[in-house]
Amino acid sequence: MEISTMKVTKMDYAATGAFSQTISDYLNQSKQLQAFYNRFPTADAFEAQIKEKQKDFGEAQRQTLYQALQEQYTSVAEVNPKVQQNIDLLQQPNTYTITTGHQLNIFTGPLYFVYKIITAINTCKQLQEKYPDYNFVPVYWMATEDHDFAEINHFNLFGKNYTWETEQTGAVGRFTTEGLEKLMEELPEPYPVFEEAYRNSKNLADATRAITHDLFGEYGLISIDGDHAGLKQALTPVVEKELTEQFSNKLVEEVNTQLEALDYKQQVYSREINLFYLKDGLRERIVQEGDRYKVLNTDINFSREEILQEAKEHPERFSPNVILRPLFEELVLPNLAYIGGGAEVAYWFQLKRLFEAYQVAFPVLMLRNSALYITRSNASRMHKLDLQPEKMFLDFQDLKKYLSDHLHEEEINLEAQRDTVAAAFAEVEKLAQDIDPTLVKAVGAEAQKAHNALQMLEKKISKARDSKHEQTFKQLENLKDKLFPNGTLQERHDNMLTYKTNNPDFIPALVDAFDPLEFKFTILEEE
Template identity: 30%
Template structure:
């Protein structure tokens, strides 16, 4: 957040939570006439994922009346909740929405925008699993399904993968030590798998069950949502040239580098698969040969809004059209491209919402702390410079046996004075003893490496932050099914961007 408010401030319309009031005033000057219908859709969607709290129900009433604001975050709908940073984004939006309510004295609803319009199946179909005696975690991935990588995730078959998901869960838990929580966690997750009929449902049910009831799970990949976005789709088409000019000129020195398609029309057209629209010589075209004039494309939107969806550039604009959005909670990669989007908001005479960095965490158990102490390093030192494996040096071990080898020679010669067979037998016994010493030395090395492998996989898995590798399941198996509700309590008490959580 500090980097956003200092180094990147000139590319933001609002800087930090102190400017919430100014953003709220701007939103109150904009019409959101579709809110009653949007709230109806939100309620229908929540019924799929599980009940929401009475407090959130009343906030939805306020939103329908234009008397509430929203804060939004989002992520792809990874199996078993995806990487931990998805949960951290959700916990952050809960925290910031609560702070905004206190400041503005109006209801603020946390929204989690599930990226069901995304097509990247490889991003959502896997978890990482520990392997014995290895720092490397194994990627457990679901098999492919028809149209994977071509159609939106919201269109992919889910039910055919349920057996694979159960098997994935079994392998995930078998790679962990059984705990007092395992026998409770396993049947709950099985029930969630069986009750779900899409990746969005499974993800949403995970978040509702294990994080809480005070946020909205929003699925944009539904006909009713596309119909509500009809007017925005039209504006993206009619203002295409102005938007593309703004995006072409958006990057400035000092911005973090990120690849954005600056030639696209920033809309997808759905006709069995998802096709990106581009504009060439006055026509909107796709690679599969669709060709539309602007008027023809507008008629398509008017008649078939479900055939259109947003890309990474237009999604934030659609978000700002649908919701009275105070702020977006972003990860580092998202911040990089959001900084280039401000001129696009200005095309519509809007300002860009606050962009707020998500919070993170370092989760450390008592066992982790014990092993760090045994290694004589602090957590900070370890995260800065992880400890490598102890290598077993055969040559060094052989050198350590020099005196023993000398003694073996002496004993062999003395025994040989009584016959050759005594020389051979003495040498055989002593060599076998040397082999046993070598085995024991390797056992000692294994014990040392086992400790270091534990620290590596728990604290810095595959040399990456925990939140990018671990999923919710192993953590709940170790520390309880209420872990992420407890973690929210920690978030409530801190403003540290990456807080230490002792479990």
């Protein structure tokens, strides 16, 4: 198969019209947002971030992390040497992580899953060059404890939606992969990486680790599962404070008030207790009613002493929600930066006070790379319309108007030709008058016929041109739909296999194109 070469174009995020004012303000380092984050992501900023993280991450935490990863990677048949090297390096005091997180979407879900991971990989590469005395490891935090199955059970491939049906409940990482074999039979062709993972793994967490290992192992990516008793011990003091003081909610609500006063909407909502109770088939909120702690939608309830004892003996049964999970990540990883989409970065702004209260270093917040990938066939259609890729971000009506102006031609008008024909018939009429005046009437009739014929032809040519333009506009509409399915960014809809199937070098092309600290939207065009 011929490997595509790539033309890469960069544009400002704001120019795409697809990102919030919050993100635009952040990338512009607006003064009113600076109180809500630690350091803006420049290469130079990581020197101070390293020094800060050194203070709150010690040898014991590194050993706990190392043991957990060693245990978790027993599910991978043959660990890539680069992955094993990075796991080993995490024991060293000069090794740090760059982390992204995402749900366990089947078949990796939308493209931005891949974009997040590549952003983490490339950030590590750049930091390694700038700070050769340190080691930098890309980490994918698997949201194994998430229980919103409807968000992960489907993906779009070549314009068709595929859905996994199962009656399982609770944390999705613990789901068996039963039922996925039926979905795989519906696919247009076999995809060995995914089939092997889903057929040979005991649960979705292990399957997702196998997939990310296969796709990104050569880049040293580590996938970590926070649903682990050893790792959860680090969260125990937080759980106790949460249960007895409802500590995080007070801090987050204060910050929310400040953000809203600056016209920034809160992205996630805090609860009085930001914890779930977790067992097989069960992940439900913990609420306090009087002097009892209840697990919603169950008969499970505890006294204060009982629930604190439960937290001490079984930390794995307490699952942080969206407010506390970031804190959990930073407690168990020697992490310097968190990479997320626009909404994720914005919700971390709500959390800085919480980190300060627990004296945990607040990571550098990085917007993941975003991209528009234009296949060779779509690039050909675009260039036939004489359009540059940046123009494709215009609203369709604006794009149509731009193209209309671009295609502007003079009005179809055969007036000159009619005048020429009329002059010719006038000469014929003069000749007829001189030879036989009875022929003048016949000449006049023929002249009128010619005049009418030219008028009809004028209308037909105009209509044909309009029809040609309508065809052009239809082609434009089809191209716009291909590049922006359902009117949204491609990365929020299409699956990686839509592009990797026809371009085996899809991931390396992204690795080559993405610059994580440039903060530009990337357009990749197959040539």
